[in-house]
Amino acid sequence: MSRLVKEFVKGLWDELPPFRVLLGLCPVLAVTSSAENGLGMGMAVIFVLTMSNLIISSIRKVIPAKVRIACFIVITASLVVTVELLMQAYAYPLYQKLGIFVPLIVVNCLILGRAEAFASKNGVVLSIADALGMGIGFAASLTFLGAVREVLGAGTVFGVPVMWESFKPAEFMIMAPGAFVGLGVILAGMNAFNRYQSRKKGEEVPDVMNGGCAHCGACGGIQDLKDK
Amino acid sequence: MEYFLLFISAIFINNIVLVQYLGACPFMGTSKSSDVALGMGGAVIFVTLMATAITWPLHQYVLIPNGLEYLQTIVFILVIASLVQFVEMFLKKVIPPLYKSLGLFLPLITTNCAVLGVAIMVQRNGYSFIKSMAYGLASGIGFLIALVIISSIRERLDIAPVPHVFRGVPIALITAGIMSMIFFAFKGMVA
Numbered sequence: 001m002s003r004l005v006k007e008f009v010k011g012l013w014d015e016l017p018p019f020r021v022l023l024g025l026c027p028v029l030a031v032t033s034s035a036e037n038g039l040g041m042g043m044a045v046i047f048v049l050t051m052s053n054l055i056i057s058s059i060r061k062v063i064p065a066k067v068r069i070a071c072f073i074v075i076t077a078s079l080v081v082t083v084e085l086l087m088q089a090y091a092y093p094l095y096q097k098l099g100i101f102v103p104l105i106v107v108n109c110l111i112l113g114r115a116e117a118f119a120s121k122n123g124v125v126l127s128i129a130d131a132l133g134m135g136i137g138f139a140a141s142l143t144f145l146g147a148v149r150e151v152l153g154a155g156t157v158f159g160v161p162v163m164w165e166s167f168k169p170a171e172f173m174i175m176a177p178g179a180f181v182g183l184g185v186i187l188a189g190m191n192a193f194n195r196y197q198s199r200k201k202g203e204e205v206p207d208v209m210n211g212g213c214a215h216c217g218a219c220g221g222i223q224d225l226k227d228k
Numbered sequence: 229m230e231y232f233l234l235f236i237s238a239i240f241i242n243n244i245v246l247v248q249y250l251g252a253c254p255f256m257g258t259s260k261s262s263d264v265a266l267g268m269g270g271a272v273i274f275v276t277l278m279a280t281a282i283t284w285p286l287h288q289y290v291l292i293p294n295g296l297e298y299l300q301t302i303v304f305i306l307v308i309a310s311l312v313q314f315v316e317m318f319l320k321k322v323i324p325p326l327y328k329s330l331g332l333f334l335p336l337i338t339t340n341c342a343v344l345g346v347a348i349m350v351q352r353n354g355y356s357f358i359k360s361m362a363y364g365l366a367s368g369i370g371f372l373i374a375l376v377i378i379s380s381i382r383e384r385l386d387i388a389p390v391p392h393v394f395r396g397v398p399i400a401l402i403t404a405g406i407m408s409m410i411f412f413a414f415k416g417m418v419a
Contacts, residue, residue, distance in 0.1 A: 025252035026341045073309055077302035103301040103348055107339045176247050177409040184401030191393040
């Protein structure tokens with residue numbers, strides 16, 4: 001039971017994507033121009049991630065190691081098509097806003113990364129806990145980044161005005177440059193927080209967090225494949 | 229003239245990484261040295277072209293006549309994944325020098341949004357085959373340019389006195405933001 005809680009909780013803070021572990025950057029940058037879009041993308045990712053972890057962990061013993069990445073991609077792609085069709089039916093305005101990034105959930109490293117690093121090695125229940133934790137962490141991060149950019153760039157959160165009357169929104173924040181700068185500043189904030197925390201505990205100050213493709217696992221998996 | 233504008237627009241005005249955010253993971257992951265950046269950029273151009281050349285006819289002549297457009301995502305990613313494997317084997321056997329320079333990066337490309345993104349985007353924009361190929365090539369070049377520029381900047385940043393908490397990825401992201409702002413200026417130049 002405690003293991004279950006541990007796997008769930010780690011996605012919410014210790015390995016929070018994308019702020020702690022840089023995974024799936026494209027949607028993080030692209031759809032966070034408003035809190036609503038961020039939340040919508042986050043929900044889609046929660047669905048795909050949970051289902052893909054569920055399916056992959058339940059058939060992990062049947063998948064031959066050599067073609068596992070291909071299998072993961074097929075499973076993820078089918079789920080993404082499902083999400084696309086569901087969104088077209090029930091959330092068409094959101095589907096139009098997210099645009100090309102809905103089909104691109106397929107190549108989100110977060111999903112392949114969890115499949116490779118976790119679901120292919122652990123049981124069904126643990127994998128679902130892992131996926132829910134990671135998915136909720138990802139959705140919350142996207143919503144947070146979206147809210148920050150929306151406040152500074154348009155003066156609203158979820159479309160509700162929150163700033164004072166004379167506030168002049170900096171349009172910069174809801175365009176592409178704002179995405180990069182916003183994420184960069186938040187990551188720096190995470191670094192500062194880590195340093196503060198370990199200093200308070202009297203531990204050694206950690207080296208700068210340097211996430212990147214290396215955390216992904218999916219690419220590394222394909223690399224393994226080549227060596228065999 | 230039309231193709232010239234398409235080229236300029238895809239390379240600079242709508243730069244695939246800095247304005248459209250596609251391929252941000254490799255943009256951050258492989259931009260630590262400019263040699264690696266060149267290799268990655270070259271591989272992306274190559275695979276984007278190949279992928280567009282295959283997925284375009286597949287979509288127009290197989291998926292659309294059979295009313296299977298909704299399978300676009302799954303078909304495209306399968307084509308790209310197998311294509312990457314295939315290209316890798318082919319290069320290894322036939323053109324070893326090219327394999328040596330690109331081989332390392334090919335497996336990384338399956339999960340690169342830029343390749344799948346371009347394949348889907350040309351369908352959504354309704355480009356003809358030639359136009360799609362031109363768009364694919366230009367997007368790849370745009371990716372290469374952005375990657376080479378940021379990797380050169382990051383090589384310098386390594387020796388710059390950056391505040392400790394900003395070192396590594398945060399400062400790279402902020403640099404990318406400033407680059408993105410510069411690329412936005414191209415919009416004003418044309419319009």
